[in-house]
Amino acid sequence: MFLQKKNKMLKRGMILFCILALLALFVPLLSPWSCTDMNADIRNMSPNLQHFFGTDKFGRDLFVRTFYGARISLLVGILSALINGIFGICYGGFSGYSGKVVDILLMRVADIISSIPSLLYVILFTLVFGANEMSIILGLCISGWIETARIVRGEVIRLKNREFCIAAGLFGKGKLYIFFQHILPNAAGPVMINLTFLVPQAIFTEAFLSFMGVGISPPKASLGSLIQFSRSQMQTYPYQMIFPTLILVLFIVSMNLIGEGLKNMEKVREEE
């Protein structure tokens, strides 16, 4: 019963996330409406059969714009988690394999970077490199890899002198091969969990920056800037705010559910 309940969380998160991701991919592709074209005839329309989420004050279809924004969220979230994961694995692996001084030095560097709140970097990055997806991803990659690196390093140190690794070494396998073939799979669970939680953080950061006006710049749509844009008309056209908000929250919640589900799976696996 315990296991089943936990898997339900993972399942729900996965289903929700897949639906959202598919919508984000296909709605802007297949819809007859464009994301940036303005049309004065259809301003501030309420949700109807042609415009599922209504239109904004410039006559742009909000259904398309919302999912276009979701696409950017998806891109930022997944790309930054991937880069952080790859870099963290390399950094942690290298740190764990290299001996005492280098290892301590590298981990201290990680400690130093990780203690600065990452949102501050990301804001500076968007100011310096321009308000676009790439500078947000770059900013997120400054400190996002540290937890992964710590996990991988711990696993390398724990396992590198165990029999199976030494045996593989005696068979003439290189360190890289042993690392990827024998050590990394042991760290896969915690690393995956950690990376899953990076995605909602990244989505939040992107939306937050766009909301403050330093993230994705108009006329491109982002969930954050859509919410900011609809704020002035909250009283008269509340649906303009409700839909982007809902999609943003569902995105973050779905990833959190997946993360929690994975965490519980890992816990159950460890207990067994």
Place this chain on the structure above:
Amino acid sequence: MIQYMIKRIVIGVLSLFVLVGITFFLTRAIPGSPFESSNVSGEVLEMMENEYGLNDPVIVQYGTYLLHVIQGDFGYSYENPSQSVTSIIAEFLPVTIMTGGLALLLAIVTGVSFGIWMVVSKQKIIQRALFSGTILGTGIPNFVLALVLIFVFGVKFHWLPVAGGSEWESYILPVCSLAIYPASVICRMTAHLYKEEMKKEYVVLAKAKGMQWERIVWKHVLRHIWLPLFNYLGSAAAFLLTGSFAIESIFTIPGLGSQFVHAISNRDYTLIMGLTIFMGTVVISIQVLVDLLGAWIDPKIRRSYEGQ
């Protein structure tokens, strides 16, 4: 212990240097000169740049800036040159501390009590509702929550004021929207710890000798919850400070967060640099303090550190 303290403080200080370095070099990398917009000829421009040391090597400029920062001098705001950044910080900090402190207090009180309630409650519905609440609470971004609260309580029902005033009612919504995330985290943490502690032998013994449940929780179990909670304070502080950016500007509260957002939209670089460094410093110092106090309270942590 002393070894651990020195290590932790050195790391903290180095983080501060890195923070100042990153902030300085990134701001320097922004294209354009601060005097570009002012209507002066090339010669005067050069003179002004010399005057402000903008033609020195970057390292020298960095050294000068660092020296000033250590003395607590962040320069003057571009936007409003009559005000030094330090005086802006001094003026707006108290409000931010107050809202952040209230939010933290609210988060701890509700988080711990709901966390225990979630485990103790026999009703499935309450357990489910609280658990879904924490999932939603960690999932909903604070600025979205603030807007939703404004929409429901301010616009629809007109129960609470939506913009900053001096009366206490106007702080209810901002404090709530700041507190939800840490409250959810604390709630789940408490529930987990409480479940683990209640299984332990000393609780069984206490129950067996007829101790009341309230006394067991207050006297024994909660003591094991305070320490992890205390360790969470470091990241909570970071969250509350960065959360104040959005919350304060949405509710137009005159605090550091809204000043920061204002500075960003005006591209007021000295103020951005000053506030970034100041907030980073606050977060780093709180983390160092929490770690040191945590090690002082709990010898397990420092022994594990020393044994490494």
